[in-house]
Amino acid sequence: MSDSTATGAKVRVLIGKPGLDGHDRGAKYVAHILRDAGFEVIYTGIRRTPEQIVDAAIQEDVKMIGLSLLSGAHNTLFKRVLDLLKEKGAEDIIVFGGGTIPPDDVPGLEAMGIKAVFGPGTPAKEIVDTLNSCLA
Amino acid sequence: MTNDLIQLVDIALKDGPISVRAAGRLMSLMEDQPWRLPELFHAWAAVRQGREDELSEQIPMPRLFLGITGAPGSGKSTMTDALVGEYREKHPDKKVGVIAVDPSSPFTGGSVLGDRVRMMRHATDSNVFIRSLSARGHLGGLTLGVKGVARVMGLIGCDVVIIETVGVGQSEVEVTQVADLVTVVLAPGQGDSIQMLKAGLMEIADLYVINKMDREGSAQLHTQLLSSLNLSFDKKEVTDVQLVSATDKTNIDQLVDLLDKRTSEQSSDWPALREKRMYADVSESVLDQARMLLAGELRTNPDLTKQIIEGTVTVHDVAQVLLEKACDSTQEV
Ligand code: B12
Ligand SMILES: Nc1nc2c(ncn2[C@@H]2O[C@H](COP(=O)(O)OP(=O)(O)OP(=O)(O)O)[C@@H](O)[C@H]2O)c(=O)[nH]1
Ligand SMILES: [Mg+2]
Numbered sequence: 001m002s003d004s005t006a007t008g009a010k011v012r013v014l015i016g017k018p019g020l021d022g023h024d025r026g027a028k029y030v031a032h033i034l035r036d037a038g039f040e041v042i043y044t045g046i047r048r049t050p051e052q053i054v055d056a057a058i059q060e061d062v063k064m065i066g067l068s069l070l071s072g073a074h075n076t077l078f079k080r081v082l083d084l085l086k087e088k089g090a091e092d093i094i095v096f097g098g099g100t101i102p103p104d105d106v107p108g109l110e111a112m113g114i115k116a117v118f119g120p121g122t123p124a125k126e127i128v129d130t131l132n133s134c135l136a
Numbered sequence: 137m138t139n140d141l142i143q144l145v146d147i148a149l150k151d152g153p154i155s156v157r158a159a160g161r162l163m164s165l166m167e168d169q170p171w172r173l174p175e176l177f178h179a180w181a182a183v184r185q186g187r188e189d190e191l192s193e194q195i196p197m198p199r200l201f202l203g204i205t206g207a208p209g210s211g212k213s214t215m216t217d218a219l220v221g222e223y224r225e226k227h228p229d230k231k232v233g234v235i236a237v238d239p240s241s242p243f244t245g246g247s248v249l250g251d252r253v254r255m256m257r258h259a260t261d262s263n264v265f266i267r268s269l270s271a272r273g274h275l276g277g278l279t280l281g282v283k284g285v286a287r288v289m290g291l292i293g294c295d296v297v298i299i300e301t302v303g304v305g306q307s308e309v310e311v312t313q314v315a316d317l318v319t320v321v322l323a324p325g326q327g328d329s330i331q332m333l334k335a336g337l338m339e340i341a342d343l344y345v346i347n348k349m350d351r352e353g354s355a356q357l358h359t360q361l362l363s364s365l366n367l368s369f370d371k372k373e374v375t376d377v378q379l380v381s382a383t384d385k386t387n388i389d390q391l392v393d394l395l396d397k398r399t400s401e402q403s404s405d406w407p408a409l410r411e412k413r414m415y416a417d418v419s420e421s422v423l424d425q426a427r428m429l430l431a432g433e434l435r436t437n438p439d440l441t442k443q444i445i446e447g448t449v450t451v452h453d454v455a456q457v458l459l460e461k462a463c464d465s466t467q468e469v
Contacts, residue, residue: 010270035248060252088156
């Protein structure tokens with residue numbers, strides 16, 4: 001579950017939208033369902049740079065970063081986030097993504113280090129279960 | 137990243153991005169295990185042993201712990217963002233810390249921490265450290281981890297630490313226990329002169345900010361507040377009132393000047409106050425640990441209470457056992 005220790009500490013997740021993409025329904029939806037699943041969700045808003053997302057994630061010491069993108073620029077922007085995390089000694093933070101990502105792109109994203117990708121219509125339970133299994 | 141407190145303090149006091157990571161992790165430890173706060177002092181002393189020429193004897197303290205409180209949506213985060221921007225301009229080589237608390241769900245314990253959305257332009261400024269905290273069920277406007285996180289902010293050299301409470305009602309006034317100065321943010325449309333009369337929130341301000349001065353009703357609110365303040369007859373200190381617009385950044389420079397002025401006027405009183413609080417925090421942590429130890433003992437040995445009642449075991453015996461366990465657990469740390 002999202003309780004990481006016996007002390008009632010919570011799992012902290014940052015939800016970010018990199019690039020010039022204004023579609024924020026999906027990101028807010030995910031923030032909401034994760035909240036309801038007991039996570040502590042740091043929402044950072046739309047049109048952020050990968051640098052802003054990574055720096056925020058490190059200060060917030062999150063376990064996971066969720067990137068939401070419906071603009072089509074996921075291949076470059078997700079890669080940039082992963083590169084920055086490595087550069088800053090934070091490659092142990094788990095990164096997953098969602099949005100309108102063509103199924104053909106998913107293997108490539110996973111190969112570069114994105115833990116899981118969730119496309120349009122993914123049920124809430126599937127998202128929560130996958131995240132929890134990443135923590136186990 | 138390690139979870140060893142001494143190593144983390146050591147790394148947090150070095151240069152480069154990894155120090156930010158360590159500071160973030162230290163804050164998580166303070167948040168998840170607030171009772172470990174006293175270990176921070178010990179870690180500082182241990183790290184300092186090899187680095188005396190570099191580090192001060194005591195954990196460095198910010199010049200100002202600034203509390204910002206007020207009703208939900210009054211503009212606390214937007215104003216914090218504006219303040220950080222103005223501070224960074226006025227004191228370019230100084231570091232600013234922000235601790236922003238948002239509420240947790242009473243049903244699931246989860247939360248959405250959204251204060252940071254308003255402050256994202258500072259995310260890549262290495263002289264700004266922003267940390268969002270969930271209330272984690274704690275009532276009062278803050279959360280248990282705030283004190284430790286604030287200490288870590290001091291440790292990494294923040295000159296000013298801004299503490300934003302959750303959106304409060306009238307009786308969550310805990311921020312007065314951690315802040316040197318408390319700012320209450322008001323916005324038009326949230327009540328009239330009757331609200332001004334009420335106890336609680338309206339009594340704790342060192343400084344009132346009327347935000348959203350770009351909105352209708354702010355001038356009227358200003359007048360009401362001033363006349364209400366005139367009614368107090370035994371006010372020990374002056375209460376300033378500043379009209380601002382956080383979104384338009386109107387009068388934010390005046391607000392920062394006012395805060396700097398108040399800080400230099402009052403800060404001579406703060407070391408004693410802070411020391412008193414530090415003692416209280418430490419004894420609270422010690423008691424918390426004792427309580428946890430006792431709870432653990434009662435869990436593993438449920439007959440203990442019964443044995444005490446029957447007279448076969450004395451409280452003194454139990455205390456002896458607990459004390460030995462406490463000694464063991466400190467050696468592990
Ligand atoms: C609603 C919508 C809009 C709304 C957005 C409202 C808003 N504030 O979000 C409006 C009308 C403003 C809009 C505008 C535009 N849109 Co539009 N829009 C859509 C539409 C129809 C639905 C998106 C949506 O909200 N879905 C509902 C949410 C809940 O689903 P979701 O975001 O996919 O999220 C789910 C999963 O993907 C996943 N998920 C998503 N993010 C994350 C993150 C994490 C961490 C996790 C775990 C999971 C996860 O979980 C969710 C639940 O299953 C899509 C088409 C489509 N079918 O997707 C086009 C679409 C995204 N839009 C598109 C375009 C082109 C535009 C415009 C450029 C159009 C224009 N020429 O002006 C503008 C640009 C807007 C901008 N500023 O960026 C294209 C994008 C094409 C591309 N990728 O190359 C799409 C795909 C339509 C299309 N087929 O062409 N749009
Ligand atoms: N017109 C106007 N709107 C403002 C001003 N300051 C903040 N707002 C808006 O008020 C809303 C709430 O602002 P926040 O800064 O999130 O308020 P908050 O007090 O931090 O809210 P909580 O943390 O949820 O209690 C946002 O839509 C802001 O854009 C202002 O000076 N003028
Ligand atoms: Mg806020």
